[in-house]
Amino acid sequence: MRIIQIIDSLEAGGAERMAISYANALAKKIEFAGLIVTRNEGPLLHQIDADVSYLYLNKKHTFDLRSVLKLKSFVKQNKITIAHAHGTSFFTAVLLKLTYPKIKLIWHDHYGDSEFLSKRPLGALRLTAPFFNGIVTVNQKLKFWAEQKLNFRNTIYLPNFPSEAKKSKAETFLKGIPGKQIVCLANLRAQKDHFLVLEVACKLKISHPEWTFHLVGKDLNDAYSQKIKNLIRAFDLEKKVFLYGTQQDVAHILQQATIGILTSQSEGLPVALLEYGWHKKPVVVTAVGEIASLVVNGKNGFLVAAQQESIFYEALVVLIDSERLQLEFGRALYQTVLDHNSETAVIGQYLNWLQNSYK
Numbered sequence: 001m002r003i004i005q006i007i008d009s010l011e012a013g014g015a016e017r018m019a020i021s022y023a024n025a026l027a028k029k030i031e032f033a034g035l036i037v038t039r040n041e042g043p044l045l046h047q048i049d050a051d052v053s054y055l056y057l058n059k060k061h062t063f064d065l066r067s068v069l070k071l072k073s074f075v076k077q078n079k080i081t082i083a084h085a086h087g088t089s090f091f092t093a094v095l096l097k098l099t100y101p102k103i104k105l106i107w108h109d110h111y112g113d114s115e116f117l118s119k120r121p122l123g124a125l126r127l128t129a130p131f132f133n134g135i136v137t138v139n140q141k142l143k144f145w146a147e148q149k150l151n152f153r154n155t156i157y158l159p160n161f162p163s164e165a166k167k168s169k170a171e172t173f174l175k176g177i178p179g180k181q182i183v184c185l186a187n188l189r190a191q192k193d194h195f196l197v198l199e200v201a202c203k204l205k206i207s208h209p210e211w212t213f214h215l216v217g218k219d220l221n222d223a224y225s226q227k228i229k230n231l232i233r234a235f236d237l238e239k240k241v242f243l244y245g246t247q248q249d250v251a252h253i254l255q256q257a258t259i260g261i262l263t264s265q266s267e268g269l270p271v272a273l274l275e276y277g278w279h280k281k282p283v284v285v286t287a288v289g290e291i292a293s294l295v296v297n298g299k300n301g302f303l304v305a306a307q308q309e310s311i312f313y314e315a316l317v318v319l320i321d322s323e324r325l326q327l328e329f330g331r332a333l334y335q336t337v338l339d340h341n342s343e344t345a346v347i348g349q350y351l352n353w354l355q356n357s358y359k
Helices: 014-027 065-077 087-099 114-119 123-131 140-149 194-207 223-234 250-256 271-278 309-320 323-340 343-357
Strands: 002-009 032-040 053-056 082-086 104-109 134-137 155-157 181-185 212-216 241-245 259-262 283-286 302-304
Touching: 002 014, 002 087, 014 032, 014 082, 014 104, 014 271, 014 343, 032 065, 053 065, 065 087, 082 087, 087 104, 087 123, 114 140, 134 140, 134 343, 140 155, 155 343, 181 250, 181 271, 194 212, 194 223, 194 241, 194 309, 212 250, 223 241, 250 271, 259 271, 259 309, 271 283, 271 323, 283 309, 302 309, 309 323
Parallel strands: 002 032, 002 082, 032 053, 082 104, 104 134, 134 155, 181 212, 181 259, 212 241, 259 283, 283 302
Antiparallel strands: none
8 A cells, every 4th residue: 555644734733643643653564655744844843754755745825736736746656545634634635636536535534622513614524525535533423423414434433542752852841849740731722621720720729739730732822822821820820830832852741740631621532641641641631532432430540521620620639649549540541552542453443444445
């Protein structure tokens, strides 16, 4: 097989990480694996393995014919058989199909607001779905949605998987007291509900004043992130909650952290959770998307309903107060990720699905 992954940017997001992970994993398994970035490069560029063929289109607008012809040339030259488009890059893939009809198109749906699918715009996807040969989804709700709303049958749910990121220089050093640091890996977007983190931080400031929160993720400098910063000041949390923005040395950050948390109102299967598990971090997370398929409450982490600040706080305190539980949860989550969300297992499923789809 000769497969390319297509993604709009290399910003530090879940879809972007998975596009790279698929390309890196496939480069070890198939004849040819490539990665195409359509609009913007970014901080994840250095995570691409040397044996992955890379092309940056520098697409300027929606119907950028120059970039489509550049992609078509790359596809023909390298005899690509399958183009796997992630997230919003599906439109570029459809333009490629129109100019090069023999290519097979896979769309990977990473839609993060899967708890609110009734509000999802349908127009562009209904128009372009006939060009897809298959759809991969990051949770079961999205699979059902594709089957029902797009009337698309060849769909498969494949969980995200962690991959060994290339070693980055250790540049991020967490503030606060070592052994009392809680990390939240999540871009500053409304669905991630950082306000819940701040509410919990206010309570923990009183009951466990030595513990601190460390928010790592892209800051869009929009109204949402500004409100977070305003509330940190208003709640007098400047010495309790720290913002780091996008960072490359995630492994180094997690080595320093004691506990990992996610407070999302909606998710697929967050890559951040897989990274927590890969680094044996005990977690307190919200029960949204496919998180409950990975975290079993009280067995390998604590699972809390979204927007339940008091329950989240109480679960976090139980974990803070028990080093034994921290160790047990961390080891158990690592084993769960290893057993069910390994690169080997997911890529094996993916390749079998492709082979059965295109016999």
